[in-house]
Amino acid sequence: MAQILSPLPGTFYRSPSPGQPAYKNDGDSVAVGDVIGLIEVMKSFHEVKSEVAGSNIRFSADNEEPVMAGAPLADLD
Amino acid sequence: MLKKLLVANRGEIAVRVIRAAKDLGIKTVAVHSAADATSLHVLLADEAVNIGPPAAKKSYLNIDAIIEAAKSTGCDSIHPGYGFLAENASFSDAVTASGLIFVGPSGDAIRLMGDKVSARSAAAAAGVPVVPGSAGRVEGIDAARHILIDTGFPVMIKAAAGGGGRGIRIANNLAEFEQAFPQAEAEALAAFGDGGLYMEKVIGKARHIEVQVLADGKNAIHCYERECSLQRRRQKVWEEAPSRALSDELREELCGSAVALAKAVGYSGAGTVEYLYDDEANRFYFIEMNTRIQVEHPVTEAITGIDLVAEMLRIAGGEPLRIRQKDVSVRGHAIEVRINAEDPSKDFAPFPGTVGDLRLPGGPGVRFDSMLYPGYQVPPFYDSLLAKLIVHGETREAAITRLVRALGELKIDGMKTTKPLFLALAADPSVQAGDVHTRWLEGWLNDNAAKLAD
Numbered sequence: 001m002a003q004i005l006s007p008l009p010g011t012f013y014r015s016p017s018p019g020q021p022a023y024k025n026d027g028d029s030v031a032v033g034d035v036i037g038l039i040e041v042m043k044s045f046h047e048v049k050s051e052v053a054g055s056n057i058r059f060s061a062d063n064e065e066p067v068m069a070g071a072p073l074a075d076l077d
Numbered sequence: 078m079l080k081k082l083l084v085a086n087r088g089e090i091a092v093r094v095i096r097a098a099k100d101l102g103i104k105t106v107a108v109h110s111a112a113d114a115t116s117l118h119v120l121l122a123d124e125a126v127n128i129g130p131p132a133a134k135k136s137y138l139n140i141d142a143i144i145e146a147a148k149s150t151g152c153d154s155i156h157p158g159y160g161f162l163a164e165n166a167s168f169s170d171a172v173t174a175s176g177l178i179f180v181g182p183s184g185d186a187i188r189l190m191g192d193k194v195s196a197r198s199a200a201a202a203a204g205v206p207v208v209p210g211s212a213g214r215v216e217g218i219d220a221a222r223h224i225l226i227d228t229g230f231p232v233m234i235k236a237a238a239g240g241g242g243r244g245i246r247i248a249n250n251l252a253e254f255e256q257a258f259p260q261a262e263a264e265a266l267a268a269f270g271d272g273g274l275y276m277e278k279v280i281g282k283a284r285h286i287e288v289q290v291l292a293d294g295k296n297a298i299h300c301y302e303r304e305c306s307l308q309r310r311r312q313k314v315w316e317e318a319p320s321r322a323l324s325d326e327l328r329e330e331l332c333g334s335a336v337a338l339a340k341a342v343g344y345s346g347a348g349t350v351e352y353l354y355d356d357e358a359n360r361f362y363f364i365e366m367n368t369r370i371q372v373e374h375p376v377t378e379a380i381t382g383i384d385l386v387a388e389m390l391r392i393a394g395g396e397p398l399r400i401r402q403k404d405v406s407v408r409g410h411a412i413e414v415r416i417n418a419e420d421p422s423k424d425f426a427p428f429p430g431t432v433g434d435l436r437l438p439g440g441p442g443v444r445f446d447s448m449l450y451p452g453y454q455v456p457p458f459y460d461s462l463l464a465k466l467i468v469h470g471e472t473r474e475a476a477i478t479r480l481v482r483a484l485g486e487l488k489i490d491g492m493k494t495t496k497p498l499f500l501a502l503a504a505d506p507s508v509q510a511g512d513v514h515t516r517w518l519e520g521w522l523n524d525n526a527a528k529l530a531d
Contacts, residue, residue, distance in 0.1 A: 009429055009457040011132060042418065042427035042461040066112065066131040066458060 002052040002076045004030075006067045010041035012048075014063040022063075029055040030076055037061075037073060052076060079103050079154045079178065079394040083147040084118065086158030087137060089448050089464060090370070091118035094156045097386035106150045108143055110136035112456040117448040124150055131458045137161045140168050144175050154178035154393060160460065163369040164191060180393040181346045182368045189342060190366040200363040203341035205334040208353065208362040210277035218258050221276060225254065228278040234258060236265035237273035247279060282514040283353040285313070286320050286361065288335035289377045290348050291388055293398040297339035299332040300381050301407055303373055307502070307518045309425070314495070314518065315502060316373035317412040318380050321473060321511040322356060331361050336402075338366065347374070347389045356514070372415070372465065375444060379411035379469040410473040412480055416447070416464040418455050420493035421529040429457035433490030438483035442469040442476075449489065463494065473511065477503050501528040 006012065014022040014037050024036050035047045036057070054076025061073045081104040084094045095105045095118060107122035112131035119125040126146040129136035136142070138161055147155055155172050157163040163181070170184035181187075190196045194213055201207050209227040214237050225232065234246045234257055246261045248254035258274070266272035285308065289300040304320035305313040323331065335350035349367040354360075374385050383400065392398065419425040432453045437445050447464030455463065468483055470476035481503050484496055502508045505525075507517065 011458060041429060041457045042459065044427050064132055 002054050003072050004036060004048070004050050004052065004057075004074045004076065006039060006061070006069060006071045006073050007048065008039045008041050008046060009067065009069045010039040010046075012061045012063070012065050012067045012073060013038040013040065013045075014059065024057050024059075024074075026058050028057050029053075030057050039067070048073065050076075078396070079180075079390055081106065081150070081152045081154070082180070082390070083108065083143070083150065083152040083155045084122065084158065085137070085143050085155050086161055086163075087113055087116060087118060087448075087459065088462060089446050090158040090160075090372070091116075092121060092448050093446055094158060094386055095121050097384060097390060098156075100384075101387055101390055103390065106146065106152055108137070108146050110458070112458055115453070117450060117453070126150060131456065133161065133459065140165075140171050144171060144177070147172075147177055148175065152177065154180055156180040156390070156393075157369065159369050159372060164367070166191060178393050180389055182344055182348065186342055186344055187368045190348075190368050193365070196365055197363070199342055200338055200366075203334075203338040205338050205350075205363045206361060208277050208280065208364070211275050213275070214273045215276055218255075221254075221258055221274075224276050225251070228276060230254075231279040231281075233277045233279050234261045235275045235277065236261065236269055236271075237275055238265065238269035238271040280353050280355050280362065282357070282516070283355050284320065284322055284513075285351065285515050286322070286331065286354045287349045287351040287367075287371075288332050289374070289385070290335050290339045290344065290350060291383075291385070291392070291398060291400065292339045292344040292346065292348070293392050293396075294343055294345040296398045297336050297344060298398065298400060298402045298405060299336050300377050300383055300385070300405055301332060302328065303376055305373060306513045306515050307508070308515055309518050309522065313373060313415070315412065315414050315499065315508075316376055317410065317473070317476070318376040319407055319410065320354075322354060327359065327361075334361075334363075338363075344368075346392055347385050353515075372462070373413050375446060375465060375467040376411040376413045379444070379467055380407045380409060381405055382408070409469055409471045410476045411467060411469045412473075412476045413465050413467045414480065414484075414499040415462055415495065416466060416487070416489075417461040417495045418463050418492055419461050419495055421495050421498045422526065423493075424526075425495070427457070427461050428493040429455045430492050431455070432492060434488065435490070436486060436488035438466065438486035440483075442479050443467070443483045444469075445483075445487075455492070463489070463492070466499075474509075477509060497529045501525060 056077040059074045083106040105122040107125040108128045128142040162168040166184040166187040169179045172179040284306045303318040305316040307315040351364045352361040444467040468479040
């Protein structure tokens with residue numbers, strides 16, 4: 001069991017742009033370096049890359065949710 | 078005169094508008110998102126209304142919530158500031174339709190100037206030089222060859238349905254053009270399902286020069302120009318007035334053309350007509366008109382002594398324009414730099430944080446427009462602009478010297494800011510000589526990144 005935390009404060013997005021499929025869906029497996037979402041900080045966008053590998057990702061942060069740095073974004077098995 | 082004003086914005090511009098309103102004896106209502114409850118504009122306004130969650134889409138861009146806040150607090154008017162809804166024609170219409178006064182132009186004027194093709198036509202009709210090119214879509218290569226007479230080379234071929242730099246080709250001579258035009262047509266059809274093309278002359282090294290106008294729907298004046306050639310990723314970072322590139326004769330011609338355009342479209346409020354200025358050809362070309370107060374308006378206030386935001390409020394309140402053109406004169410030189418929450422040594426990475434100790438610059442010729450206070454937590458959800466430092470001196474040289482003095486006094490603990498960029502720029506010979514163009518700064522940044530550490 002591992003957690004992916006937000007590296008930055010800002011707004012969390014699940015997909016690269018509105019209307020596009022999410023980077024990861026609940027239940028997907030994740031490798032180290034996989035992009036799992038974007039954080040928008042002051043109008044600039046930063047990819048969130050997983051630092052851990054795991055399976056069965058479950059997002060705890062919603063699309064467009066405001067998050068603080070260190071806030072949990074998703075859990076992995 | 079307006080009695081009670083809702084300020085539909087945040088940050089330094091909300092503070093600026095609240096100050097102008099209070100100076101005129103107008104009551105003020107701030108709106109804020111859940112992330113901005115402790116923002117300075119909220120603390121300074123007479124009343125404040127929470128209009129929604131942090132995301133701008135759900136708060137500062139929520140037209141219904143803003144108009145409802147204005148009505149529930151008994152406001153008679155709304156000032157949009159810049160950004161957010163300031164150039165949203167539907168917002169201007171909605172404010173007016175709800176019986177309130179929109180401090181700015183009508184929805185129709187915003188629409189006319191917001192569309193590139195209609196703005197270009199309006200400018201051309203008012204006798205304002207536009208970038209040579211096609212008036213609209215070019216139909217076929219025969220028609221395109223005729224347009225080359227006006228544009229010369231290099232020429233830009235743009236997909237009518239494109240945007241954000243996509244679908245653009247540049248031809249440097251006729252041979253390249255003959256090849257590129259049919260290719261661009263086929264590409265535009267494949268990429269956008271629409272083979273329509275525009276053509277425009279490529280202006281190589283150009284300065285960005287813009288003219289401030291004030292108008293009341295009947296009459297219009299200009300408050301001279303600003304030069305904003307120092308830009309990074311099309312964002313202005315350093316603005317000044319007057320421009321050292323213009324002769325007095327050309328200045329009058331340029332500013333006169335902006336007034337002609339404002340009058341031709343029946344403009345009301347404060348607006349800015351933007352131009353590219355080609356130093357080598359001594360020619361200026363209309364780019365667009367911004368139908369709002371701009372970030373860099375204080376440099377114009379410094380050299381003319383006019384309070385532009387107060388004049389906007391007076392005009393919106395029904396007063397005819399009270400300044401005559403012959404009463405507008407320029408004194409000295411002013412420079413504004415944008416202090417952003419960004420780390421210039423790390424490719425301008427955004428730096429939201431908490432302000433620690435705060436020392437602000439002051440003394441003669443120094444103005445600091447900002448929403449900062451010690452302990453203020455800068456939210457990550459909005460623009461990175463923290464403050465604008467404006468200096469005014471008798472000459473451009475004196476203004477630069479004063480800028481360095483004022484930057485030396487400025488201390489914002491806990492934050493990375495663009496202050497080191499401006500200290501480095503102020504020491505640069507090209508900046509000191511005013512020998513810059515709109516793409517100069519990006520090249521300079523490639524060579525000088527090392528100078529930008531705090």
